[in-house]
Every structure is written in structure tokens, then in C-alpha cells.
Amino acid sequence: MNEKLRRLWEKRPLIISGPCSAETEEQVLETSRRLAATGRIDMLRAGIWKPRTKPGQFEGVGTKGLPWLLQAKKMTGLPTTVEVATAKHVQDALQFEVDVLWIGARTTVNPFSVQEVADALRGVDIPVLVKNPINPDLELWSGAIERLQKAGVQQIGMIHRGFSSYGNTEYRNAPMWHLPIEMKRRYPGMLLICDPSHISGNRILLQQVSQKSIDLDFGGLMIESHIDPDNAWSDAKQQITPERLDEILKALTWRRKDTTEAEFISALAHLREQINQVDDELLTLIGQRMKLADKIGIYKRENNITILQTNRWNDILERAYDKGEQLGLSKEFITRYFDAVHLESINHQNKIMND
Ligand code: PEP
Ligand code: MN
16 A cells, blocks of 8 residues: 555545446546545545346446546545445556445355455555445444455444345434444454445435434445436435535544543533434334234224233343343343333323224
């Protein structure tokens, strides 16, 4: 790794942007030129080989897009990064002087593919960013990192791009912030950046997801940008113009950590953020619990059964006392908590009975 790249690798925040996919030479060059003009971008990205969920979609321009990226790098002076999933991708990317490689979420889940990429990188001095796997499995994420480390890759970073879940949710990929935070704990000092584009899946959430990651002390951002986002060949809904990206980056509040006091404040902010996150998740789960209660309410109505079934409730409480004891939660708390939940649940079912 040359000195310039080494310095960049250490830079915080590290900002990476570029199109989801390289589409045409003109699109790559124009996007890169306008990104460089913002003066806020450290590295250019572009997908060359695109792993698409369904066949028949645009699967990337392939190797012919690599010279466009090389040209963009020469024109802007900015290093480049592309996603690789096979040994051939690695060879092609290296041949066209790509500076940093990244492993995509659909590859991190597959140890065969990660191993193939790792083997292709033996003896090669190039930094690699590893996206989290599609599913919330930290062992797969660390497993990919370990495979690269064992192959001798020296500079490894992580990209948090959220986790897939069934059904429609607010996010395209749920952030589950406590998971990347756990990775930071496991790999202190390792670069961790956030990809708000794939977490959000739309343009509206980009700002707040970016800010949240900064508040949680992420080391940078990877955000997709396009000269004509609405007509992008992949991920059109989440891409933004370089100028919009400039506005988003300008509006972010970057946390500083240069004094002990600042460190304390930021540590406190982290913990509070984590608490907020856990509270959000608890409320979401309680909401889901009520929806299940609603469904039971419907069955009870249809079968003419009473709402309150004392045996069932005793079972729930006994289970909760046992579990609570293991978790260090007092019996008094469990009782009060479940009373509140039970009451709400009964109210929900009452409403259904009377609907
Ligand atoms: C991408 O960065 O365009 C991409 C395919 O991302 P992910 O692997 O996170 O889905
Ligand atoms: Mn994309």
C-alpha cells in the first residue's frame, strides 16, 4: 500500500462514494468529476459485477467497466474501490489498479466464496473492506475477517450495511446498531464505516442514518451517488446526485474526541444511543407481541372463548420469573412489567371482541 493510501486509510471520517453500478464510461467519469468537485470525497466506488437477487436484472458491465474507473482515478486523483466475489474479479481489479477491494453482503455469507477471494489475495498488498453478511450473524462477519487475516491481508475494514428481514420494514436493511458495535468491541482499532444507502433503501433516511452512525463513532461513510439517480440501472431509489451528497455531508455533525472531556461526552452519547436503540427494539417487539395477541383475539371471538385464561397467564408468568432470575431481573419488576403488558393485551383483545 503506498503512502498516500496508507494516510487515507487512517483518515477519519473516510468518505467513499460513487454509483451503485458502473453503467457507461460517461456516467462513471461524470459522477466522479462531480464528486471530486465537492472536495468531500476520499475514494470512488462503483459496482462492476453486481450480485442481483433475481436473474434477468442488470448484472453489472463486468471487466469492461474497470478502465473507466482507472480513468476516473487518473482524472480526480482519488483512489477507487470495487466489490469482488471471485478470484477472477480480484485478478481483473488488480490489473486495472483498483486501490481497495470490498466483499459484498451476499459474499460474506458464503465461506467458499470468501475463501476463494482470500486465497486470491495471498501475497497481495491491498486493503479489503468486508460488508456484514445479509443475515444478522456476527460469526459469519468475523469468519470472513479471519479468512482474510489468515491469507495475510494486512489492512481490513468493516462496512455496516444493515441486515435483511422478512416483510416490509422502515429500512431496506435493518441497522441493528448493537451488532456493528459488538464488532467494534471485538476488533478495536479496525476501521468500521457505515453504508447508509443499503440500510435506508431510499433517499429520505440517508441523512439520519448517516448521523446516527457518526454519533456511534463510525469511522466513515460509503454512500451511493449517480448523475441521474432516478434512471440508475440498479438501486435507483436510494441513489443521490453528487450535489445532494455534498449537502448531506455538510449538514452532518462530526463528533470530536480530542480531550478527555470530549471522550467522556462521546462515551456517554454512545451508551445513550445504545439505550435508545435497545428501547426502540423493545417497543417494536412489544408492538409485535400485541399484534399476535390481536390474532389470538380474533380466534377467540370466532370460537366464542373468553379473553382471560388464567392457566395460560400463570404459565407465562412462571416462565418469565425463571428467565428473569437468570438475567438478574427482580421478581417485582417482572410482575409489574407483565401486568402492564397483560393489561394492554387484554385491552387489545377487548377491542377486537367488540369490533
Ligand atoms: C453495493 O454496494 O452496491 C452492494 C451490492 O451492496 P451489498 O453487498 O451491501 O448489498
Ligand atoms: Mn447498490
